[in-house]
Amino acid sequence: MQLIPCPWCGPREEAEFHYGGQAHVPYPDDPAALSDEEWAHYVFFRDNTKGRFAERWNHNAGCRRWFNAVRDTTTYRFESVYRLDHPKPVTP
Amino acid sequence: MAELLRTHPLEAWTSAFERLPDTVRITVEPFVATVDVRLGAVGPEVRTHLGVDLPTAPNTWVPADAGRAVWLGPDEWLLSSTTETPEELEARVRAAVLPLGGSATDVSAQRIGLRLTGARVRDVLAKGCSIDLHPRVFGRGSSAQTSLGQAGVVLLALSDAGDDHVVLVRSSFAGYLADWLLDAALEFTTTPDR
Numbered sequence: 016m017q018l019i020p021c022p023w024c025g026p027r028e029e030a031e032f033h034y035g036g037q038a039h040v041p042y043p044d045d046p047a048a049l050s051d052e053e054w055a056h057y058v059f060f061r062d063n064t065k066g067r068f069a070e071r072w073n074h075n076a077g078c079r080r081w082f083n084a085v086r087d088t089t090t091y092r093f094e095s096v097y098r099l100d101h102p103k104p105v106t107p
Numbered sequence: 108m109a110e111l112l113r114t115h116p117l118e119a120w121t122s123a124f125e126r127l128p129d130t131v132r133i134t135v136e137p138f139v140a141t142v143d144v145r146l147g148a149v150g151p152e153v154r155t156h157l158g159v160d161l162p163t164a165p166n167t168w169v170p171a172d173a174g175r176a177v178w179l180g181p182d183e184w185l186l187s188s189t190t191e192t193p194e195e196l197e198a199r200v201r202a203a204v205l206p207l208g209g210s211a212t213d214v215s216a217q218r219i220g221l222r223l224t225g226a227r228v229r230d231v232l233a234k235g236c237s238i239d240l241h242p243r244v245f246g247r248g249s250s251a252q253t254s255l256g257q258a259g260v261v262l263l264a265l266s267d268a269g270d271d272h273v274v275l276v277r278s279s280f281a282g283y284l285a286d287w288l289l290d291a292a293l294e295f296t297t298t299p300d301r
Contacts, residue, residue, distance in 0.1 A: 016237070023165045023181060024252070028237045031254060076259055077252045078165070078180045 017091065021074045022082045022098050035071030037061045038083045039103060065089055069103050072096075116219060116278050120285040130227040131292040133285075136220030136273065137189075139174060140196040144184045146209030156203035159186070168250040168263050177250050177261060185214075185261070185275075218261070218275040221284070227295045229269050234291040236262070242269035256287040 018026040043049055043057055062068070068088050073081050085094040085104065095104050117135050124133045146153070146161070154160050159171040161184050168177040174187035188196045193215040201211040223232070229240050235256040239245060242264070249264040261275040276284045 025166070027253065076254050080180055 019072065019084070019093060020096050021077060021080075022096050023080055024074060024077045027074065027077055031074060031076035033073040033075045035073055035081065038069040038071045067094060116281045117221075117285055120282070120289075123289055124285075126296070127289075127292055128225075128295060128297055130225040131231055131295045132222075132224045132228075133288060133292070134222045134224075136222050138215065139187045139189050139220065140191050140193040141185060141187045141213070141215045141218065142193075142197050142200045143179075143212045143214045144186055144200060144204055144209060145182055145211075146184070146204050146207060147182055150207075153204075153207065156207065157186075157200065166251050167248055169248065175263070177263065179252065179261075186211075217277060219278050219281050221274045221276065221281075221288070223272045223274060223288075224270060226270055227292075228272055231288065231291045231295070232262070232272065235287065238262075240264075240269065240272075242267050245269070256284065256291075258284045258287070260284070 017029045019029050019032050020026045021032075040057070040061070043053075049057070065088055067085055069083060069085050071081055072084050073079070082096055082098055083101075083103070084096045086092070087094060097104055115135065115138075121135070124135070127133055144161070149161050149163055159176050160169065161176055162169050162178045165178060165181075168175050170176075171186060172188065173190040175185075177185040177187075179185050186196070186200055191199070193213045197211055197213040204211055232240055232255065236253055238251050238253055240262075245251070245264050246267040246269075247264055251262045253260065253262065255262070255274065255276075258276055258280040263273040263275070265271040265273060274284070
């Protein structure tokens with residue numbers, strides 16, 4: 016089974032984790048000013064990247080903390096993991 | 108009027124545990140008062156208020172006055188005490204962490220402890236737990252929140268020889284985990300037909 020390196024707990028089996036969708040989707044600055052279409056884009060519309068994709072993961076069988084990971088969607092390889100308060104790492 | 112007696116979720120497993128050999132010894136730990144602590148930043152003032160240094164290294168535990176302090180997350184700990192009642196422990200810890208912006212919640216009824224001792228305990232745990240339990244990396248003071256079988260558990264290492272562990276499991280999963288442990292220990296029992 017693939018191991019996912021939790022930023023807190025270290026490498027654990029992927030069955031301990033839960034997927035949380037695309038990372039770095041900012042909450043609207045002025046939510047009241049959004050049109051229905053803009054809300055729909057914020058709530059439902061996500062990138063469908065082939066290749067490296069920054070996404071959120073939750074270590075729900077361990078420390079139950081959210082973190083971000085850059086994963087290659089074609090190979091399922093985790094390129095890097097980083098805490099929520101850290102910026103997205105620059106990958107070559 | 109019916110008398111309400113306090114029972115333990117694993118009372119029915121007592122005799123099955125007693126038949127296990129010394130290489131896989133499972134004993135049910137008595138009820139302990141347990142408090143879940145949430146606290147943002149841990150400074151030196153925590154020790155003066157609480158009487159224990161909350162461990163800040165992930166996946167560790169330290170002995171407290173008459174219990175343990177287990178790291179559960181970067182801002183979450185599990186404090187237990189064998190000498191205080193749940194109400195006393197919760198009140199004491201809450202009074203200590205509230206001025207620091209933290210919170211304390213009594214979770215004594217949430218988990219029960221199983222003490223696993225013996226030379227074969229690591230082999231039993233390895234059947235349903237994917238983390239490395241070798242004492243070289245999981246010596247005394249280590250802890251891990253992980254899955255054992257299908258149950259979420261907190262594992263604590265009590266010895267540097269890898270033959271003494273405590274498994275904290277949610278009460279409603281205790282029966283399942285007891286059955287699972289007995290099944291996993293089957294090959295190490297002297298009488299295969301139990």
